[in-house]
Amino acid sequence: MTEDDTVHEEPLTIGAFAARARLSAKALRLYDRLGLLAPAYVDEASGYRYYRADQVERARLVALLRQLDMPLARIAEVIGAEGAEAAGLLAAYWADVEARVAGQRTLVGYLRGRLSGRSSEMYGKFVIETVDVPARVVLTEKRHTLADELPAWIGASLGRLEAAARECGGVAGAPFVVYHAEVSMESDGPAEACVPVADEAAARAWAERQGRAREIRVRVEPAARVAYTRITKAQVAHPQILAAFEAVEEWLAREGLEPAGPCREVYFADWAAAGPEDPVCDVAFPVRAR
Incomplete structure (x- = not known):
């Protein structure tokens, strides 16, 4: 068929097009409403939809991508790309799916342990210790964030704080993240990234120069006795890290202690270099006697 033949080909009614695309008319109306596949034209008088034969492949592709539970915005990206770029977008989406499923598989194992009463077995692998931490001056950045946004925000925020610390006498301790309320897929905290600095006067002078619009603040983190457990890079992932927090909480209850402030994660190693x-x-957890 020549290009002229395609241009002048008789348009297909929605019923004929649906049969050729092996889809229902209802699905085609949905794709139109979602902005994924519009008819070639719509008769203004009757409201009938008409399609071109060369839209069949796009219709079938949309249907297949929807079977992967791909969000509409990403379907639009894939069908709007060509060749290797489109394949790359699909591969990136599926890598995200597999990562999510792997996390959910781990979560199922964790929940099975809890529901079957084996929590003590999970907690037993964590060694709990205490340490006295002196008061520290910290640069901080606080944000409301959901769990899926948290890792990227922590990395970016600590990077900004460590850069600012160079103007405040340098970094004077391990960076940490304080959770002032629960961070999950439904609860957005807030979380507070913190970097200790060596020179309080320089830090406050630096903060003053930033003016009211600054996102980075200066505060004093009070001295505290802290109960903690040390975890690996693999255990930082959700939900393994939940078991670590719960293990510390269980230990506090056994020892007659209670949290004296919000829980936190202290990052003392080079994340990129760690296995x-x-x-x-x-x-x-900062702790005190009951």
Whole structure:
């Protein structure tokens, strides 16, 4: 068929097009409403939809992508791309799906342990210790964030804080993240990233120069006795890290202690250089006697 033949080909009614595309008319109306596949034209008088034969492949592709539970925005990206770019977008989406499923598989194992009463077995692998931490001056950045946004925000925020610390006498301790309320897929905290600095006067002078619009603040983190457990890079992932927090909480209850402030994660190692089994983080609670 020549290009002229395609241009002048008789348009297909929605019923004929649906049969050729092996889809229902209802699905085609949905794709139109979602902006994924519009008819070639719509008769203004009757409201009938008409399609071109060369739209069949796009219709079938949309249907297949929807079977992967791909969000509409990403379907639009894939069908709007060509060749290797479209394949790359699909591969990236499926990598995200597999990562999510792997996390959900781990979560199922964790929940099975809890529901079957084996929580003590899970908690037993964590060693709990205490340490006295002196008061520190910290640069902080606080944000309301959901769990899926948290890792990227922590990395970016600590990077900004460490850069600012260079103008405040330098970094004077391990960076940490304080959770002032629950961070999950339904609850957005807030979380507070913190970097200790060496020179309080320089930090406050730097903050003053930033003016009211600054996102980075300066505060004093009070001295505290802290109960913590050390975890590996693999254990930082959700839900393994939940078991670490709960193990510390269970230990506090046994020892007659209670949290004296919000829980936190202390990052003492080079994250990029660490392997899955390398210790990188302390899950910690400031504590006091009941």
